[in-house]
Amino acid sequence: MADRERLWLAVSELWLDVPWEDYQHNHLARLLIDSGLSCEELDALYLFEVAPRVWGNQWVTAGVWDGFDPDWLLEGCRHNQQRRLRAWFRGLCRLFRRPMTYAVEADWQRLMAQVAAAQSRGG
Template sequence: MSDPRREAVWLALSELWLDTELDAGDLLRLARCLHESGYPQAELEAIYALEVAPAVWLNAWSVAGVWQGFDPDWLFERCRHNQARRARLGFRLGCRLLRGAMTGATRADWSGVIHRLEGLGEG
């Protein structure tokens, strides 16, 4: 089942794991996309850590990672799968154990996005 609002968030957040440098303008653009989604910050944090990160985190550790953007169909399928597993304790524990590896390369940019999102006001 398609959820355009959530898919836009998945696509925006996936940019944090691309093999590119994000500048202040990119972080603001991502923050605006998240703001427009209407999701509260706590849900955006969960989407980041439990839906998108498990799908794309290995790209940050790849020698020649994806840099132009993830295939949307592939990304949406992986994120939908992770969304369905979010309530499972084993999945959540696995994400918690691997959080440093999954989000370590994106933490500075993610903090920048959150800072800008707070400046826009929550959805």
């Protein structure tokens, strides 16, 4: 499995219908740091590739809690990875960022702070 696909699977877990524990945050932060991607690229992966595929889970009464189907998730993220090259898609994602990420944005910002701190220390 490609590194980016591992990131998609890991980041998608933010949208699962379960509370997150500190150890999960730390594990995901380590994956993000080890990816070697910049904070800007990780934010693009989050907003343009993963969020459009999984955000609906936060809006249903009994959402997925044990993990998204990997085939379904990876297919959608690959498609979104191609669409993010189009200005209209990026604009749509920016317009709908709040509805797509309202339940996970605080967790994401915490993760990005951990990544930024690690990158400023050199890893």
